[in-house]
Amino acid sequence: MGAGHAHPLYLRGTSLLHRARPQCKIAATLLFVLAVVATPREAFWAFGLYGLLLAGLAGVAGIPPATLARRLLIELPFLAFAFFLPIVGQGERVEVLGVSLAVGGLWGAWNIVVKGTLGVMASSILAATTPVAELLGGLDRLRLPRTLTVIAAFMVRYADVIADEVRRMRIARISRGHDPRWIWQARAVAASAGTLFIRSYERGERVYLAMVSRGYSGSMPVLQELDATRAQWLAALAVPAAAALVAATAWGVRL
Amino acid sequence: MGPGPSASAPPALQVEGVAFAYPDGHQALYGVSFTVRRGERVALLGPNGAGKTTLVLQLNGVLLPGAGRVAVAGLPVASEHLREIRRRVGIVFQDPDDQLFMPTVAEDVAFGPANLGMRGAELETRVKGALAAVGMEEHADRPPHHLSFGQRRRVAVATVLAMEPEVLVLDEPSSNLDPASRRELAEIVERLDITTLMVTHDLPYALQLCPRALILNGGRITADGPTPELLADTDLLAANRLELPFGFNPAALDTR
Numbered sequence: 001m002g003a004g005h006a007h008p009l010y011l012r013g014t015s016l017l018h019r020a021r022p023q024c025k026i027a028a029t030l031l032f033v034l035a036v037v038a039t040p041r042e043a044f045w046a047f048g049l050y051g052l053l054l055a056g057l058a059g060v061a062g063i064p065p066a067t068l069a070r071r072l073l074i075e076l077p078f079l080a081f082a083f084f085l086p087i088v089g090q091g092e093r094v095e096v097l098g099v100s101l102a103v104g105g106l107w108g109a110w111n112i113v114v115k116g117t118l119g120v121m122a123s124s125i126l127a128a129t130t131p132v133a134e135l136l137g138g139l140d141r142l143r144l145p146r147t148l149t150v151i152a153a154f155m156v157r158y159a160d161v162i163a164d165e166v167r168r169m170r171i172a173r174i175s176r177g178h179d180p181r182w183i184w185q186a187r188a189v190a191a192s193a194g195t196l197f198i199r200s201y202e203r204g205e206r207v208y209l210a211m212v213s214r215g216y217s218g219s220m221p222v223l224q225e226l227d228a229t230r231a232q233w234l235a236a237l238a239v240p241a242a243a244a245l246v247a248a249t250a251w252g253v254r255l
Numbered sequence: 256m257g258p259g260p261s262a263s264a265p266p267a268l269q270v271e272g273v274a275f276a277y278p279d280g281h282q283a284l285y286g287v288s289f290t291v292r293r294g295e296r297v298a299l300l301g302p303n304g305a306g307k308t309t310l311v312l313q314l315n316g317v318l319l320p321g322a323g324r325v326a327v328a329g330l331p332v333a334s335e336h337l338r339e340i341r342r343r344v345g346i347v348f349q350d351p352d353d354q355l356f357m358p359t360v361a362e363d364v365a366f367g368p369a370n371l372g373m374r375g376a377e378l379e380t381r382v383k384g385a386l387a388a389v390g391m392e393e394h395a396d397r398p399p400h401h402l403s404f405g406q407r408r409r410v411a412v413a414t415v416l417a418m419e420p421e422v423l424v425l426d427e428p429s430s431n432l433d434p435a436s437r438r439e440l441a442e443i444v445e446r447l448d449i450t451t452l453m454v455t456h457d458l459p460y461a462l463q464l465c466p467r468a469l470i471l472n473g474g475r476i477t478a479d480g481p482t483p484e485l486l487a488d489t490d491l492l493a494a495n496r497l498e499l500p501f502g503f504n505p506a507a508l509d510t511r
Contacts, residue, residue, distance in 0.1 A: 133358030133398070157356050160400045206353040213315055213348075214367035214418065215341045221369030 009071070009127040017061040017129040021228035022138025024236030029126045031240030035247045036118045041111040043250035047118065050243060054121045057239065061129050071124045075116050082112040132156050140222075150220050162200060169196065265329030267293045267422050267450040272323035273313055283309040285474040286323065291422070293328075296444075296451040298461035298482060301471035302496035307454045310471065311424055314452075315344040328421045342371055345415030346424045351407035355399035360391065360410050363399060367418040385417035386410075389443050405436025409443065422450045429457045458486055458499050462508070470495050483508075 017025070039046050058068055089105025130138070136156075140149045169192045178188055208216075268291035275284040283306040291297050301307050312318040313325055316332045325332040327343045345367075348354050357363035364382045373381060386392045389409040399407055408428070415423060425444070429437050437460070444451065444464055455461055461468055462482050470478040470485065472495040478485055485491060486505040492498065499505065 131358075133362070136358060153358055154356060156358065157398070157400065158352075161352050203353060206348065206350065207356055209312075209317060210346075210348050210354045211356070211366075212317060213341055213344075213346045214414065215338055215370035216366075217338070217370065221366065 009124070010131050011061075011063060011067070011128045013062050013129065015061045015129070017057060017125070020129075020236055021141075021232050022130050022134040023141040024138075024228050024233055025126055025130055026135070026138045026142060028236040028239050029122050031237070032122050032243045033119045035240055035243035036115055036122075039115075039247040039250050040254055041107055041114075042254065046246050046250040047114045049246050050118050051121075053239065053242060054118065054125065058121075058125055061125060063125065063128050067128075068121065068124055071128075072117060072120055075120045078116055079113060082109040082116075085109040085112075141228075146220060158200075158203075161203075162196070165196060165199065166192075264293060265326065266290045267295070267328055268314065268452065269326040270310075270313070270323070271325075273310070273320040273325060274322040275309060275313060275318060275320050277309075283474055284313070284320070287471070287474070287476055288323075289469055289476055289479060291450060291452060293421075293450055294448070295467060296453065296465045298465035298468040299452055299454045299471055300456060300458065300461060300468055300485075300495075300497060302456060305471045305495075306474045307471055308426065311346060311426055311452075311454055314422070314424060315341050315346060338371070342418050343421040344424060345418055345420030345422070347408075347411050347415050347426060347428065349427045349430055351399070351404070351411040354411040354414060355407060358398055359396050360386070360399055360402070361395040363410065364395075364414050364417045367414055371418065381417050381419075385413040388416050388447065389413045390439075403436075405432055405439065408432065408436070408440060412440075412443065416447070416449075420449070422452060423447065425451065425453045425455075427455055427457075428453060429455065429460045456497065458492075458497060458505075459503055462486055462505055470497070472496070 036050055085108045086101040086105035089102025092103045093100045136149050136153050271288050273284055273287045276282040313320055316337045332340050355363050361382050364385050365378055368378055368381045389412050391409050453465055465482055468482040468485050469476055477495055483505055
C-alpha cells in the first residue's frame with residue numbers, strides 16, 4: 001500500500017521495513033522490547049548492541065537520525081521521574097560534581113533511561129514504516145478482538161474531524177470576545193465540551209445510519225489480505241532473536 | 256447497468272401513500288406517493304424541514320412507514336429483505352464525513368460490496384470501477400480525511416456505486432461545494448447511467464441535472480412535473496418556500 005501521509009509519524013518509503021508485513025513488524029517490536037527489558041542493567045555493552053541494531057534498522061528504513069532523535073523527545077516527561085531517583089534515593093552515595101547521589105538511584109535512573117529510549121526508538125521505527133491502516137490490519141491479523149481494532153480505526157478516522165470542530169468552536173468563542181484567563185471563566189469552555197459531546201454523539205448516529213444503508217449488519221467485513229509467509233515471519237523475527245541472544249549472553253556473563 | 260427500460264419492468268421506485276410519524280409523535284410524512292421510472296433523474300425539492308430526509312430513509316428501510324408502501328424495482332421494502340433493498344438503493348448522505356469512516360478510500364468503497372459477501376479479485380474490480388466512475392482512482396490508498404471536501408463527496412458517491420444500486424439517492428449533493436467541485440460532481444452524475452433521485456433545495460442544480468422534479472412540503476407532495484415548468488411557476492415556488500437565486504431566470508436558459 002502506498003498510502004499518503006497517513007499519520008504524522010509515518011514516513012513514506014519502499015524499504016525492506018516498509019514492505020514487511022505489519023503483523024510481523026508488530027510482533028518483532030514487542031518481542032524486541034521484551035528482550036531489552038529482560039537485560040540486566042549492568043551489561044552496558046548489551047545496550048550498545050541494541051542501539052546499533054536499531055540504528056541499522058533505521059538506516060535501512062531511511063529514517064533520518066535527526067527525525068528519530070526528535071521523536072525520542074516524547075519520553076522526556078518519563079525521564080523527569082528517572083532524574084529524581086539518584087537525588088532522593090537511599091543507601092550508599094557517591095559525590096558527582098559536588099552533588100551527593102545515591103548509587104542505587106543512579107542504577108535505577110540508568111535502567112529507566114536506557115530501556116525507555118530503546119523502547120521508544122523501536123516503536124518510532126515501527127510507526128515510521130507502517131501506516132495506521134496497516135498497523136490496524138496487523139493487529140487484526142494478530143487476533144486482537146475485531147471490536148477493539150474497529151474502535152481504534154474509528155478513533156483514528158474521527159480524531160481530526162473532532163479536533164477541527166474543537167478548533168472552530170474555540171475560534172467562534174474568541175471571536176465574540178471570550179478570553180479565558182481565570183478559572184471562573186471556564187464555564188464557556190465546559191459548555192463547549194458538552195456541545196461537542198452531543199455533536200459527536202449525533203455524528204456517531206449518522207455514521208451508523210450510513211453504515212446500515214450500505215448493508216452493515218453488526219460485523220465488519222475482513223478486507224485486507226495480509227497473509228505473511230514463513231520467510232517473512234522468519235526475517236522479521238530475526239531482529240528480536242538477535243536481541244534475545246544478546247540478553248541471554250548478558251545474563252550468562254553475569255553468572 | 257441493469258436491464259434496459261421496458262414496458263413490463265416494474266418502476267425503479269414506487270412510493271404509495273407513505274405516512275410516517277417519529278416516536279415522539281412528530282408527524283413528518285402525510286401520504287406521499289410518486290413513481291420513478293427506470294433511468295429517470297428526478298429532483299426532490301423542498302424547504303428545510305419538509306420531510307425530505309425522512310422520506311429518503313423510507314426508501315431503504317432504515318425507517319419503515321406507518322402506512323403505505325415503498326417498492327424498489329418491484330421488491331417491497333420490508334424487514335425480511337432489507338439486505339437486498341439496501342443494495343438496490345444507494346444513499347449518498349449530505350456530510351461525507353458521516354459516510355467515509357474506513358482508514359483508506361479503497362477500503363471504504365469496499366465496505367458496501369464486502370457486506371454483500373463479495374471478496375478477492377471481484378471486490379477489487381468493483382472498487383476500481385466505482386472509483387474510476389468518479390475520477391478518484393489515484394486516491395484509492397489515501398485516508399479520506401486528507402481529501403478535499405469535493406473529493407470526499409465524490410468518494411461518498413463511489414462507496415454507493417460500488418454496490419451497483421438500482422436507484423442512486425443523493426442528499427443535498429451540492430451543499431458546501433465550491434463552484435468547480437459542484438460542476439465536476441454534475442458531470443459525474445450526468446455520465447452515470449442510473450436512476451437517480453436528487454434531494455435538494457439548490458434549484459439551478461436540479462434544473463441542470465433533472466428533467467423532472469417533485470416538490471415536497473409539509474410532508475406532502477405538492478407538485479410533480481417537468482423541472483423547467485415548476486421553476487417558472489413563481490406562485491408555486493413561493494407557496495413552498497422555494498426561491499431561485501437572485502437574477503436566475505429558468506425561462507432564459509436553453510436546457511438540453
